[in-house]
Amino acid sequence: MTAILEIRELSKSFGGLTAVDRVSFDVREGEILAVIGPNGAGKTTLFSLVSGFITPDSGSVVLEGAPITGLKPPAVARRGLARSFQIVQVFAGMSVLDAVTAAALLRLPLNEAIARARDVLDDIGLASRADAIPDSLSMQDRKLLEIAKCIATGPRIILLDEVMSGLTLAEAQVPLAAIRRLRDGGITFVMVEHVMPVVMSLADRIVVLNFGQKVAEGTPEEIVANQAVRDAYFGEDMDA
Ligand SMILES: Nc1ncnc2c1ncn2[C@@H]1O[C@H](COP(=O)(O)OP(=O)(O)O)[C@@H](O)[C@H]1O
Ligand SMILES: [Mg+2]
Known part of the structure; x- marks a missing residue:
């Protein structure tokens, strides 16, 4: 292999x-x-x-x-290569969609990054939480957000x-x-x-x-x- x-x-x-x-x-x-x-x-x-x-x-x-x-x-x-952090890191004022979009900006211009972030959230089951503040998420959804941020970079x-x-x-x-x-x-x-x-x-x-x-x-x-x-x-x- x-x-x-x-x-x-x-x-x-x-x-x-x-x-x-x-x-x-x-x-x-x-x-x-x-x-x-x-x-x-x-x-x-x-x-x-x-x-x-x-x-x-x-x-x-x-x-x-x-x-x-x-x-x-x-x-x-x-x-x-994408890497998640042991301590969940979130910037003040960002929504779930913003956080995933920021990750997608690694490879994409803003419009495409937003679209990609929506796709990733949809895929991982967080679409309904897109406008939420990450702090308000359940522990389980925070973990999904960490994975979503990794996926959004296209690793x-x-x-x-x-x-x-x-x-x-x-x-x-x-x-x-x-x-x-x-x-x-x-x-x-x-x-x-x-x-x-x-x-x-x-x-x-x-x-x-x-x-x-x-x-x-x-x-x-x-x-x-x-x-x-x-x-x-x-x-x-x-x-x-
Ligand atoms: N930036 C740092 N400065 C000094 N010591 C550190 C630093 N990062 C990790 N360590 C030390 O290195 C060792 C390994 O830490 P770490 O990699 O976090 O372990 P694990 O993730 O397996 O719990 C620990 O003794 C920790 O205290
Ligand atoms: Mg550790």
């Missing part, structure tokens, strides 16, 4: 702390890859390095065969940072269905997720980080069966 994203020996330290420590893995075209690990393991920093928000100390990132290491976020986004690959956190398993079903549908439409996903039943049901493969290092990589079955992973990082949570 072709790798859409190649992460090689990526490292980043903050002062004395190595947040991401020589991490390497491939993301295969069309897969849903989950990145898991305890708080502070380096998951969000890894996403920031790949998407250009932080420059790595060393290592490389290759997107569809072209190096993107050190490129700024808009340049990375134009090459087809080939999306990095989602804990988009299911704060949702019950029942509430997570709507964003989960949206992600499956988008994947079937050809978009590749890398997701940081804590909710293990979600990870197990959605991910094709899993990468496990701890203290900045990759400690395991494999199918959900392989990761569940990995005694070192169970003992050290998840205990009984893996059966949840």
Whole structure:
């Protein structure tokens, strides 16, 4: 299978702390890859390095065969990589439609961006909330908005940072269905997720980080069966 994203020996330290420590893995075209690990393991920093928000100390990132290491976020986004934020970010006074339109402006002039934003909202089931202020949305709809903003940029690959956190398993079903549908439409996903039943049901493969290092990589079955992973990082949570 072709790798859409190649992460090689990526490292980043903050002062004395190595947040991401020589991490390497491939993301295969069309897969849903989950990145898991305890708080502070380096998951969000890894996403920031790949998407250009932080420059790595060393290592490389290759997107569809072209190096993107050190490129700024808009340049990375134009090459087809979108990234959601763990903390939902909204500008004061913006409606849901405005927020998605702003994302669509990456590739489109304003009129087309508005039309594209409406299509994306329609597609993801948020059309009726287009004029709402994002703060007024339910937690579930906020998660859908985060995904909608990514989609609006016209990506080939999306990095989602804990988009299911704060949702019950029942509430997570709507964003989960949206992600499956988008994947079937050809978009590749890398997701940081804590909710293990979600990870197990959605991910094709899993990468496990701890203290900045990759400690395991494999199918959900392989990761569940990995005694070192169970003992050290998840205990009984893996059966949840
Ligand atoms: N900008 C920063 N400055 C200093 N330390 C940071 C910064 N960002 C992250 N860290 C530290 O790097 C480690 C990894 O953080 P993070 O990538 O957010 O982990 P995760 O997303 O897996 O919870 C943590 O110890 C965190 O405190
Ligand atoms: Mg994080």
